[in-house]
Amino acid sequence: MVIFLSRESLINENYGLVHACANKFRGRGVEYDDLFQAGCVGLVKAADNFDASRGFAFSTYAVPVILGEIRRIFRDGGAVKIGRSLKEKSRHAMKIREELSTELGREPTVSELAEKLGIDVSSAAELITVSMPTISLTSGEENNEVQLDIPTLPPEEEISERLSLKSVLDSLDERDRQLIELRYFRGLTQVNTAKELGMSQVQVSRREKVILIKMRESLL
Numbered sequence: 004m005v006i007f008l009s010r011e012s013l014i015n016e017n018y019g020l021v022h023a024c025a026n027k028f029r030g031r032g033v034e035y036d037d038l039f040q041a042g043c044v045g046l047v048k049a050a051d052n053f054d055a056s057r058g059f060a061f062s063t064y065a066v067p068v069i070l071g072e073i074r075r076i077f078r079d080g081g082a083v084k085i086g087r088s089l090k091e092k093s094r095h096a097m098k099i100r101e102e103l104s105t106e107l108g109r110e111p112t113v114s115e116l117a118e119k120l121g122i123d124v125s126s127a128a129e130l131i132t133v134s135m136p137t138i139s140l141t142s143g144e145e146n147n148e149v150q151l152d153i154p155t156l157p158p159e160e161e162i163s164e165r166l167s168l169k170s171v172l173d174s175l176d177e178r179d180r181q182l183i184e185l186r187y188f189r190g191l192t193q194v195n196t197a198k199e200l201g202m203s204q205v206q207v208s209r210r211e212k213v214i215l216i217k218m219r220e221s222l223l
Contacts, residue, residue: 092130114192
């Protein structure tokens with residue numbers, strides 16, 4: 004069975020690519036904030052259209068898409084324009100995000116935020132990026148600049164983790180495996196997953212927590 008990462012995972016785990024790409028265009032007359040926002044648009048597009056079955060790494064596919072969105076700023080002669088409607092939706096999303104953080108006692112995942120807002124994962128990710136502060140790859144420390152490294156897994160470790168995850172998934176009951184695939188590989192909300200499996204949203208939520216604990220224990 005081929006392991007497919009969800010759009011949420013692809014987006015959350017690859018903001019470093021956006022920073023790396025945006026940093027290449029520093030000093031060319033466009034604010035870094037605008038470069039980063041354009042790169043995030045590219046990252047979401049890449050996550051939406053990536054086909055893992057073709058056998059190449061996500062970064063190989065995503066970098067040209069991210070760079071293309073950043074270069075569009077220069078072709079269009081200006082920074083990324085964010086409409087008033089999108090800004091208002093983003094502010095609402097960030098308010099709901101704060102409420103969820105208080106309710107859950109932790110930062111909510113993009114999937115949890117999307118479900119609360121009643122939208123898909125990629126739309127929720129876009130709303131988050133609109134209000135997201137930027138982090139420079141270089142940080143000033145008095146007059147000296149400190150280079151910040153972007154953590155990435157060595158290829159052999161990434162392969163090992165994927166194999167371990169595949170093994171754990173294969174050990175699950177068919178019903179449980181299907182639930183996890185719908186939620187995390189296809190990016191469905193708990194409501195839509197419940198419809199697919201003929202369950203209630205509450206049943207999906209409770210069962211998902213049990214499965215994730217079981218998977219975490221197996222991986223550890």
